[in-house]
């Protein structure tokens with residue numbers, strides 16, 4: 388009994404060095420367009436209700452649906468797309484609970500394993516799930532055999548779902564053909580994680596742009612400058628010109644693919660090492676990558692609505 392209690396406590400210890408989400412983000416100077424969607428964010432636990440997965444690679448601080456919705460309202464977003472993070476494995480209960488509490492203002496991206504039942508897929512769809520995420524980032528997941536991923540694709544395709552892909556830029560060359568063989572729309576997380584110390588006109592980023600050009604249903608999130616930036620400055624202490632080294636990369640993608648880009652806060656920002664951004668200042672990063680009101684309307688409203696709420700688009 389004592390042992391079990393101790394084990395329980397240990398399991399909920401945050402990963403050493405964990406940075407908690409910002410407790411009091413400012414309000415953005417940017418007025419978001421009406422109906423803006425935060426198209427990449429997470430809920431974590433709370434662990435007491437929704438324990439983290441045994442196979443997880445990190446243990447975060449809790450970040451509940453209520454806290455996410457409070458941030459949504461504070462920043463001026465209308466809707467969220469909540470993405471299943473690896474710390475919950477393929478246990479989508481926290482995600483489904485958040486979607487149900489959102490009153491239709493959140494849609495989701497789940498993680499499912501090949502053996503998932505039709506009943507579970509139906510339940511996920513009814514709750515608002517519209518995609519699955521395949522994570523190839525080695526520090527986050529063990530390698531999943533492609534045959535298993537393929538099984539999942541075959542199960543979700545009839546539902547009209549898409550696949551969200553998270554990978555490091557260095558791995559794209561090896562993964563590219565597999566990705567392009569997936570017969571549903573693809574959504575790339577965090578700009579495909581470029582090395583922003585390289586030239587935006589260099590061969591690596593050219594390879595990523597050519598991947599986006601290969602099909603017209605490959606979407607890209609121009610999110611997570613706080614994760615990609617090497618030189619900052621961070622979105623803290625009133626800095627409204629943050630993460631300048633990421634801007635050319637994000638802007639290039641927004642300009643070439645204005646109808647296939649998405650953006651999200653990535654709250655509660657798992658696994659950041661150096662700093663935790665002020666989410667209000669993070670929103671103020673947007674005019675640097677989408678300089679006109681028209682580009683921001685597509686990025687924040689039209690595109691996510693087309694992908695996640697097609698039945699409401701334009702309403």
Ligand SMILES: O=C(O)/C=C(\CC(=O)C(=O)O)C(=O)O
Pocket residue numbers: 429471472473474522527553576653656657658
């Ligand atoms: O918040 C993100 O999108 C990025 C993550 C976490 C993640 O993807 C996950 O746990 O599934 C990261 O780079 O550590």
